[in-house]
Amino acid sequence: MQEISLNPLMRDRTPMAAPGFHGAAADAPDLRDYWVIIRKRQRLIAGFLVAALGLTALVVFNLTPLYVARGTLLLEAETAPILDTKTPVNAPEVSGEHDFYKTQYDILQSRSLAAKVITELDLADNPLFGGRPRDPGLIAGWWAAAHAWIGQWFTSSNKAGDQPGQSGVPSSAIDAYLARLRIEPEYGTQLVKVAFSTPDPELSARIVDTHIDDYIRRGMELKADTARNAEQFLQNKLAELKDRVEKTEAALNAYRRDHGVIAFSLDETGKGQMLEQRLTDLNDSLAKVETDRITLEAQHDLIQQGAADALPAVMQNSLIQSLKQQVAQLAAQYAAMSDQFNPGYYRPLDDLKAKLDQSRTQLAQEIDRAAKSVESDYGAASARESMLEQEIANVKSQALALNDASLQDAVLVREVDASRNLYKSVLERVRELDVSADAPSSNVSVVDRAEVPRAPSSPRKLLSLALSGFLGLAGGVGLAFFLEFFDDRLKSSEQIERELRLPSLALVPDFFKLMSNGYGGRRLSSRDPKKLLEGAAADSAKSPPARTELKDVMVVAADGHSPAGELYHSICTALLFSQAGQTPKSVLITSAVEGEGKTVTALNVAIAFAQTSGSVLLVDGDLRKPRCHEILGIANHAGLSDVLTGQMQLEEVIHHPMAGLAFLSAGSDCPNPAALLGSGTMRELLARLCEQYDRVVVDAPPVMPVSDAATLSTMADGVLMIVGAPTSKRVVRQACAKLRYVGAKIFGVVLNRVDTASPDYYLYNPYTSYYSRKPSAPS
Structure with missing residues (x-):
């Protein structure tokens, strides 16, 4: 028999799997799954993006523009010239060009060279280098304060940082100078750029030129000092070597004389x-x-x-x-x-x-x-x-x-x-x-002098905004996927089929919320939807309503052509086709924990069966916290527990709330409900009821808190599992495993109280619009 999907809310249009379903849905997600996650978290992503853009804009539009001036130098590696005045006698060879260039880069960024430029240009009193500061503005002031505070955690404390060093320049001024100086080697060439940034373009160019001149001058002075030191060293060494030559010659002659050695006898031909x-x-x-x-x-x-x-x-x-x-x-x-x-x-x-x-x-x-x-x-x-x-x-x-x-x-x-x-x-x-001595030379030459920059180099507002927008979007999407990864709730039929390996028979939306938003063209009832939800769909035993009107929760009885009514009819049809060979006579309806909506579902499924399948009996099998009698407005003086204990006859406790529907309440309180429901009397009673009625719907307690549902599941033809939309996957898996362990047959799962406005599902208005049309009268 071909299986068909009767769920009007399912995104997947593939045929519904049979109760023995084992993995009809693909395990590997596709691009649509990722798109659904992004749509569902679009407000989070948008907020993240706007926050990143706003914060970046607040910073970049309040930062002081900086102008970077650059000069270019040509550094030629040291080689041994014709008149080698730089390398002392017995000095080791240069280890390589890499060491030479790295040394020059370090000299360009040395504190002594920076102090010389500061002194020459009188920069110590400039606010940029530790002088009296000007009013930086609110944002810039905050930024500078934050930068200084963060810097304290990454630099060692120095109480004498503002005291003048050996060069007479405060250390803080040198630190500020070096922070604005950049050495930019052009790898693969012998060129290096010297860059300096300040809010004043002319000052930036002047500092770069002065820095280059002082660097070249320092190199020439260093070479001159080296030549003088080398000459003095060589003069002293010459006297030592002369004495050494005389001593070695005397030692050779003395040895030959003492040993009678003639020079020619030591020749190879002698x-x-x-x-x-x-x-x-x-x-x-x-x-x-x-x-x-x-x-x-x-x-x-x-x-x-x-x-x-x-x-x-x-x-x-x-x-x-x-x-x-x-x-x-x-x-x-x-x-x-x-x-x-x-x-x-x-x-x-x-x-x-x-x-x-x-x-x-x-x-x-x-x-x-x-x-x-x-x-x-x-x-x-x-x-x-x-x-x-x-x-x-x-x-x-x-x-x-x-x-x-x-x-x-x-x-x-x-x-x-x-x-x-x-x-x-x-x-x-x-x-x-x-x-x-009078021929000084330099291996450093100026290729380009610094030019006064015409436009600021930072902040680069458009680039900063674009980069922050990209990072904000990426961060928002990443956070969305992070939250989705740790979201352990069942929210769609695909998740039910993939996680539970069970068919999803229906997705029951939050009708009260749906109708309050105007879908379907009319409301389920004249009463406030929020109160209907609290009184009917909550199915909570903590504070049950004193009495709920029949039309409030039994939407099938109120209007069989409403969206809710048609949906419960589709659940009944799916149950009829869930077992090959013959239709099930008894259906046990339960949930993993309380508050999932199993009682409302049991009532509406029983009414839908009564409208289409003849005589139907609804049994309230929850002897601990019965609810069906409250919704139906029937007294619970005697019922199932009384029949099982022999205090009452079955015919005496059967109620008929509507045509085609019979109801057996839970009955009076009993000390041991588990033993009573697991007795042979209960099994015989259920078999007897299946013979008397076309369908028997049992509203059972939740699976996880007590063992009553697991016990009753072995007596019924199958189980319909009700899962609330926010229920944890882990809890539902444990409940299904508990039922499978006792040999129960699970027909499928109904996902209850679904938010159809979520991107996990298609919008519900096409279906509600269709179901909301009243059938036309026959001509």
């Missing part, structure tokens, strides 16, 4: 180079001897192990090899003959044995001779190796001694050379100072 070549040759020889020794040592180890046959000298000796072959042949012959004959009985065998022994003896002698030769060579190689190592150590000692002597000698030579060079440099500088 004795040092010879020792280096000798050491190289010895190392090469040692390497060769070590190789031979290692080889012979290996052969020596073979001899010690009894393996002399493996010596290269043995294996390469032809005689030994021949003897080995002879011994092998004789041993073979002897072995063969021994198999046939026995030794001692066969003479040829004995002769062969003697010959074999003789060959073996000769072979052993030759091998022993070769081994002894190897041992001899090994001993000779070891001795030569030791001798070469000792020789290398001696040469190294000589080289090290020569190095030590040459290093110390080089140190002394460098000292002598440095002393001589420094002496020559200082001597040359002294001669340059004598030549350039």
Whole structure:
């Protein structure tokens, strides 16, 4: 089933969400939301803007006009000239142009330069610099007093501020002078502007020119003083350096004489180079001897192990090899003959044995001779190796001694050379100072002299007003959004759908206020609207009216075609379509707290149902503070509580205030309303009433103060939540959460007592004009 919006006041024309609605409205605000906030707070914004413009106008139109004169200087960074008379000997280099320009800017704003200008122009008696003040006017006087008072909090107190300093000028006059002086560097160039502001244009120009002249003159004087000081310093330094040269030369000669060092022997091509070549040759020889020794040592180890046959000298000796072959042949012959004959009985065998022994003896002698030769060579190689190592150590000692002597000698030579060079440099500088003493120079030149300004530079009235207007508008808008951000009230259907995740069934305007402003063409009643609001819509239990006429609050019964009547009919229609499959039989009407208008809404909804949906029963379920009987003018001697306790029968306490509408009052007081309403008897009674009547409307107590509404909500088909326009979102969210926790079904929310004149809503007059037309009689 398609859902439709029946609320004539809703700005949103999208179809109304179902009771299970979860976020049909967009969470992200659009530009229209911001525009609505601005329109709603337009008086605050306008007041902020007017206050800012008024205060600015009051100040700028009463301030004394100031004239600013400007002069331009060219500052060239200090460089080392041909005749450098500025930099003393051994002075560090300039760290950079940035430091130079910053230094010059500080000099231009120095107190000593300001005191010099004040003295030269006799400005100490001028009211601008601490002299006898003239009448500044009311606003200017206030401004000056405020400025002085604020300045006390940001500057250290100085009781001697008006006393003359070392320059003879009071400190207060120098402070006032520097406050009006501005140094304006033109970054990216070597130009700087000197600006000064006073109410007198000619005085401003004269002060700027004097300030520039004194600055240039001071720079030249400083350079002259520096040159004189440098010359005196260099003269003293020259005498010291001359004595230093003589002492270093004497020390060098004494060292060479004591250590027997000849200057040429320290040359790279002299004795040092010879020792280096000798050491190289010895190392090469040692390497060769070590190789031979290692080889012979290996052969020596073979001899010690009894393996002399493996010596290269043995294996390469032809005689030994021949003897080995002879011994092998004789041993073979002897072995063969021994198999046939026995030794001692066969003479040829004995002769062969003697010959074999003789060959073996000769072979052993030759091998022993070769081994002894190897041992001899090994001993000779070891001795030569030791001798070469000792020789290398001696040469190294000589080289090290020569190095030590040459290093110390080089140190002394460098000292002598440095002393001589420094002496020559200082001597040359002294001669340059004598030549350039009468040639002063300046790296500062005047590009533009100050001109007498024709128009004041401040206050800039139009700019100040424009800027204050912009800031006032921005501040007003910011304050409006700040207040809106902390405004925790529900004011529109979009907020209900976004904050509560529930459909907004209707926005009920403040009809009494609306009609009193002339919307709709006629009034709800002949009575005073303010009294009607107090007696009917307030729904407050603190001071209930003694009796309220039926037509005062039951606007549906008074005129079903009135704007209020049509609105309550739309609420009934929305409730009929709020449940899929079948229309709800019982509706519980409640609010988060008291005073929201739930009782008036319950009465008018019940009457609207009675006019369109057959028999309707209105039950006053607020056993603690019942109100329905007072509005209907019916006595509350017996009612719901009496039926639940069994003291009365249902038929005995039902009233019929109008056709189609039955009413069951709260009844007599009971000690425990919560237990009575939560009993099974109440559930059975409500089911019975739903069978007897087409619709049952229950006016329940507020949700937050007591638990009665939460208990009754589980018995009804659904709940209609009434929210007063100024109610906090947090309170309503807690009430809805409390109902959801017990399983109640919330059909929707009705926002009550809405101010339709607010930019949060469309103006109500098109709807009221439509509803105010009476239907024409059939022709």
